[in-house]
Amino acid sequence: MALKKEETSDDFAKVEDNNDARRVYAAISFVVVLIVIGLPLWWETTDVYRVPLPYSRIAALDSLDVTLAMNISITTLDAARGDKLIEDLKDILKTSKLFQFTFRALPLEKKHFALAHSPEGLESGSFHPRKSGELFLLEVPGLTRFTPNHVMVGLKRTVYFSSEATAVKLSEVLELLLLREKSLRQMVAAMTTPTETDQDRSGRRRMPAAEEYDIMMTVVNPEPEKLQIDWDLPEAVQDYLEPFLYELSPLAGYTVKSQWLYFVTLNVQPKLVIDTSGFGHQHYALAEDLLPQIITPLEKKLASRVSRNPCLNFVVYIPPCEAAPLHIYTRQGVRVKGGVDAFLSPRWGGIVIHNPSHMVCHNSSVPEPKEYSPDTVAIMGVFLAQLRLLMGIPELEGISRVGQLPLSTVSLRQWEFDSLLRMRTLEQLTSAKLTLQSLSQLLGKISNIVINDAVGNSIYQVVDCVERAAHLLKIGQLDEAFNESKKAFLSAEAAFTDPSLLALLYFPDDQKYAVYIPLFLPVMIPVVMSLKNICAWFSGRMCSKHKLKKE
Template identity: 35%
Template sequence: MAAAAAIAADEAERARGRRAALSFAAIAVLLGLPLWWRTTETYRAALPYGDIDGLGQLPFQLAVPVAVVFAPGSVPGDLPRPLPFRDVQELELSVNLRTTVTSRYEMIYRSTTAREEAALGAATAQEADAALHLLQDASLGSLTMYVVPETSSLLPQLTQVMSFTASSITAALSDRVPDGQLGPDARRHLKSSLGYEITFSLLNPDPKSHAVEWDIEEAVNRYVQPVLDKLSLVANFSVDSQILYYAVLGVTPRFDKESSSFLLSAHSLPHVINPVEARLGSSAASLYPVLNFLLYVPERSHSPLYIQDKDGAPVSTNAFHSPRWGGIMVYNVEAPSSPQASLPLHVDVDMVRVMEVFLAQLRLLFGLSREELPPEFLLERPGNEGLADWELDRLLWAHTVENIATVSTTLTSLAQLLDKIGNIVIKDDVASEVYRAVASVQSAMAELAAGHLHSAFQASKEAVTSSERAFFDPSLLHLLYFPDDQKFAIYIPLFLPMAVPILLSLAKIVRETRQRKKEPTKVD
């Protein structure tokens, strides 16, 4: 009896051990392993991959609200309908995008109001234009055209007579959108950015001979700031200035005996920028593109210095510009009247002449080159603002389309990167920026189609900001160099001491179970 009780107690103890081992194994496999895997996996918030992939296929439609206003006695007899009426004309544009871009002109034909008739009765075209400007729709991207009768006293001062059909108006407005047919300088304009830094630099390589002074602060406030105030819709601008002594161009000019002057040929101009740029020291510390405008006063041994174009003719402004970089103007100093003149010579820079050149170069950098007009056309100068309203519209259109294309490229690259490398963390704030960028692009497209240029541009800027925040978020690099094999190498030494006893107990249970099956059954 005692032996049987001992055997039963021993069997019960073994059964208890097997249940304990199985319980530990079940807890480790069913609870511990999933919990460990879940807590150590790379967190990846959901992203709108489908919407990102569809950004490149969204149709661009640039709507232009146009009002054609007829003065009394100017209504043509071949109008299809009585005034007022609406008409729509669409024109497909050729641009470097993966999707179709169409320009939609929504034209309203109507008669003049009493106040507009009074404005058209002004003595000069300038007075009429100023009075009508106050009565027009001030929204960006819209246009109002006034048609006057042939007997109007303004006609000799205005443009040539044209037929006011939908096709003729579309042809007249075809340059108001980025149509891909711009000149080479416009195609190489500055890329769209949220901000730009403008640096005016005075280079005086020979301070022992020339004591140069320039009133750059007053010149910026008077000539540059009005332009930047109007461009503030496009981007933020910051302006600074500096004077660099003993800074040379890095290219030795050629002496011309006939003119007793030094010449810089067109093929040597590209070699001028790199040595000078090394002295500027502004682009390396800037978050935004830097526009450099350099005024170079040649040293006495190389004066006077003139720039030649590709044909060998002297450049009237004695300046040149480099697309997406800035411009350089050579400012020659008159030689002293007598050889005994004391040095250094005092030089006061004519800032009016200098700023005329720099502002023209600034327009070229933004792709605002003037097209040649027929002699019978008159184009009002933009004044101190340096930028006409229609040019600002064109610039906003171009930057809006470019912003949308940039966001599409950025998000597509980010999605491909995250899909290719699975251990990159995608935090919720990164995903939120991606969703915000996609929504802003879709909003910008809708505002463009509705003819709301300013709202479309603002939405495109928000899309660029959000996409760049997502793409350059530092959290994306946290686990980039921490692959799965390293994760197992770290955690296996922690789990192995616990796993070995459990595995040995399970192996023992399996052996005992097999052994019991092989033993013959005893029959009493």
Template identity: 35%
Template structure:
């Protein structure tokens, strides 16, 4: 009887074949998990971030904003002009924000023979010596009453005894507006409240409020008045912001403010007092009745209120019961909301109403109200310069557009404010992105930040190279790009999905998978050790 037996050699050969398959399967499993799965997981969970010039942006504050300005001085005696320029150069030599170049203009045969009036001399000089945007010129005229007379152009007339200190004072206070620039550039909160940077677009809403249209038949083509006065004026100041204008009539909108009757010597025998302290409540009561803008543009409201005859005429009083009516106008502004004008009906209209006579139609004065609105826009847009200097007189505006030197000071100030605001916005954004590593920075946000940084540098260079128009456009573009980058919605995509939550989600997912991986490592180590022992035996 034969007995079946298995050869030890065959068993060892079979064990080696099985070990080879087990090792191959284990290695393949480890390669798939660690070589493919982990990199894929790492790539899909990595936050996408565009490279940014972070260090350069953070160092923007180390590069000061300096503006070049050219000031020409015309005197009858060249020696006096040289002395003034020497003293003015010393006064501005230590300035950190101004690079003022003083240029002397000497009298010529033409200026002596043809310039018989200050206006003729100014016109001749401005024609012979063309000016760039932001330049200024002082013209000496011996018989001038004031020390300095500011014109509506880029010039000022000065008396023969005007000192360099007075000229420097005018340059700092009116032309360059150094105190406002210092407020913009200062990081000290004690310098005062800083106004916001001008927005790229505004919507100007002109509203006429007539609470009692059946009793007060006020007639006014407000659309034509706005088209004649407001729109051309806004077109002249559109270098910083763009404006869209719309008009509306509002009826049955009463002001929610307490008024007090005051006896007087008029034909009506009384008028009504509106306290200055009640003006904020008045604006609150009518703001909700004004139709809101359908766009996201900031709005400037210009309101003309026609009080009904039972509370007319209506005048504004201060806390000391002093009448605040100026030149027959009762108006006030509330930046940045807008302006308010009280257009009282004529006496004859209210006399007819008191005597129960039929309502008397009348026309609202376009000239009076539009002039007040233009003055309010000057102040609301921060164009006008209200600072008073002893010995300095400013020529009244006779044209529709603002004074040239005043508007160019506004351009310069807006450019510096846009540069400063854009720089602060970018630096805040870079610091935020460095602190929170899981905020996504996509290509659009990265392009906005980079473009803003590039335009800031270009705007600074344009200011220093005496190119005010280019600097204003570049600074505005830098400001818009910085705002777009800072408030982009994509920055919030993973803001509420930090690394801690990521680990909390992925650890329960990957831990069961890693257990067999670790077991396979242990099995592979055991097989390799067994083979090593066999070889050594």
């Protein structure tokens, strides 16, 4: 009987031991499922997807050296004079922080001047540089016979100078008109530190870089029931504006729109002025101080905000006969020079006041509405001049004894286009770098912003394009550098404005934990507490095995 009782207690102990083992193994399975498998799976599925970014390369862009290589060829009749001019120009321009000049002397035979009886005749020669960014300085014997100027800037990439021109005068033309280094540096500094640096007058009125611009042509007729305008506006745009925009098309795209506004006034009260010359003529004077008050109410009617592209507004205002002629007067009480009543608003556009003729308004034999045909050449000429200023085309300012050959067609001078290329390249490079650095700081500080593959690829493309553009500028490849800077600019804008960056900003990490902890905590507490029993069970098993070995 004792043996049977002993066997029964041993069986009971084995059953209890097996039950404990099953409970422990069940607890271990819960631990494995929840902690080993569940937690990593939860962490992986709730983790924000972020493509690794080249933060070090982005930071290095701030110290990227951007230097513009400039090849200048000089031709003189006397080789010694040419060498002296090159040495003097090198000495004057050695302080440049933006350009790296390379001068070389080229021979030119006198037969090239045989058929040229004026500077305009030299434009048909085959010696002009064809590569963007290069310049050719050509000495023309007897240049003062055709012009009082010592230097004439051609339509292509050539500057003609007389035998009396000095290196100082040529350097002024290079610095103030053709290269405009000071303006370029001010533009970059104003973009980098906008609160500390201001741009020059040209930079303040120039439109910022964009992929495409809208050009809105508007004709304002306040009293159509009295004055009917007979003007083919689409034909005027096609004849004058489209050829000019075609030459600007490598820089950006342009979309021209037109509209007619009726029963719209200027919302200002001009002053009646009586002519004291004895003829009894009278006109209305619009003070220069009132011009800003015209744009604000007029802009509400222009419908220029139907597109996300920057818009240039060109407005033709035709006063009614009762308020004509209307002329603009300066703050000094003097009528504006040139006989053209127009003004320019920086980064907005321009307005032309085109008065109907005296014959139309005072012809009592013609019933109302009277018909009037505006002067297309005068109006479009003003708009083209304003467009040149708004796009940043440099103008000849204050250099004595320096002139430029007049344009015979609606076109750009080649050196003007090169100047635009340099300006847009630096502007787009600087904008891309600043946008990329701002985005890098934002993504580094906010860890729950999604960085998908598209955004990551755009950021890598920006870095690559900026580095390639800087290299191309350094070796004098201006066209290719502009293309790379444009890619960098557009990619940076696309990455910065990508909608996916805002996907999880409304759900930060603290809210994520606040949502999931109440779900997991009640389940995890028993599992965590069972770890103590698991450890105790395994330690008991180890102790019992150790005792058996000793026995």
